[in-house]
Amino acid sequence: MSEDARIYLDHHATTPVDPRVVETMVPFWSEVPGNAASWHVFGREASEAVESAREAVGAVIGSEAKAILFTSGATESANLALQGVLSFYKEKGNHVVTTRTEHPAVFDCCRALEAGGAEVTVLDVDEFGRVAPEAVREALTDKTVLVSVIHANNEIGTLNDVPAIGQIAKEREVLFHVDAAQSLGKIPLDVADAGIDLLSLSAHKAYGPKGVGALYCRRRNPRVRLKPVLFGGGHERGFRSGTLNVPGIVGFGKACEITVAEREEEAIRVSGFRDLLLSEITSALDGVTRNGHPTETLPGNLNLSFAGVDGMEILQGLPEIALSLGSACTSA
Structure with missing residues (x-):
């Protein structure tokens, strides 16, 4: 064939x-080989490239750069969001609200949390695959610490009413995580306008490289706290240890720049x-x-x-x- x-x-x-993404990544495989945590000139160049990419990823979702944590992909981001919140806020409650049509990265993580003692409410969706915001409101209890909803369904493309759900979560002082892996680069989403506290992203669904993603974690009003799930060198402000994938992160940033423009x-x-x-x-x-x-x-x-x-x-x-x-x- x-x-x-x-x-x-x-x-x-x-x-x-995208070929423009590949072109941006190439120097960081050989010409600029530094570890972004190193203090020498190669490390500083790598670190500067990472921070530039952080700005670009933040810009595409209306976030400040410091709220962006780089990960290996949306699966890791979602696990850090769910596990990190449940672990840190366990004294407040252990109840999570999600939907039946979540990506396995969220749904299976919720099942694992449930096996560990958390309470998980799984909401049904309508004939189009959308969850009703009022159903989310009715599911909340005084023990609810997190609502997790997919923005765009990865099979049928349906969009949930994220801003309406975000407003409900804000009124009840419950954290709101959104899986936006599938919608990044396709439709606009502003984390502040939508009341989102945590947002999972993946580069490879938006013409970027595989093996790199990000978690937006709100830094104020309220400041979201997480317990890490990976331990080591304390990278990414201690939330995600491990040597940064500099070429992948640079490519992710370029893909986001292209997204904003096109x-x-x-x-x-x-x-x-x-x-x-x-x-x-x-x-x-x-x-x-x-x-x-x-x-x-x-x-x-x-x-x-x-x-x-x-x-x-x-x-x-x-x-x-x-x-x-x-x-x-x-x-x-």
Whole structure:
């Protein structure tokens, strides 16, 4: 099979790295080899590059740079948020509210916390995959310390009403974590406007490199406190020990810079392709159902069901087209 015959449409699993991102990363594999924690000139250059990237990641979500903690990806970020909050605030309470459609990074972490004695309330969603903000309000108790909700569903693209949930959490003085791995680079989200206290991000869903992510952790009004889950050299203000992945972090920063400049135009472009593809498929075939919310959705998401057809048969019949039956993380 020639490479020209292949079509990549599995961008919710991972995106190709933007060539401009690769170009930015290259020097930090060889020409600037320093450890960002070292005091010599190479270390200082690496540290300056990391801090520049921290500014860029913060800017894309409306955050100050100091609130950004670099991690290995959104899975680690979500685990640090959930485990870190439950551990630090255990004297206040041990109740977490989440939803049935969370990514395994959140859902399985909640199950592990539950096995360790935490109380977890899992809320159902509507036919479009959205959780009702009022359902979140009704689930809160005086022992609730955290609400964790996905921003954009990684399979059907549905967007939750994060600002409404954030307002409810703020009124009840409950911390609010949002998994924004899938929405980064696709739609705008401002942590202050949405009342978000903790936000998990991943570079590789936004045309950045794999193996790097970030956790936004609010520093004031209120200042969010966490207990670390990794111990060692005290990197990232003591929240996440381990030598920083300088090339990856630099690439993440560049991907965020590109996002800020091109997101609006790109959303129009990919949503146009999505609508064209949907129109062509539904005009040619009967029994096609689009899953997810018709308007409150990611611009590039198209999740379809075909009556009487097994999804695996479709994948096997189109080996040169990269499609997915669901989340890559549920089939690992």
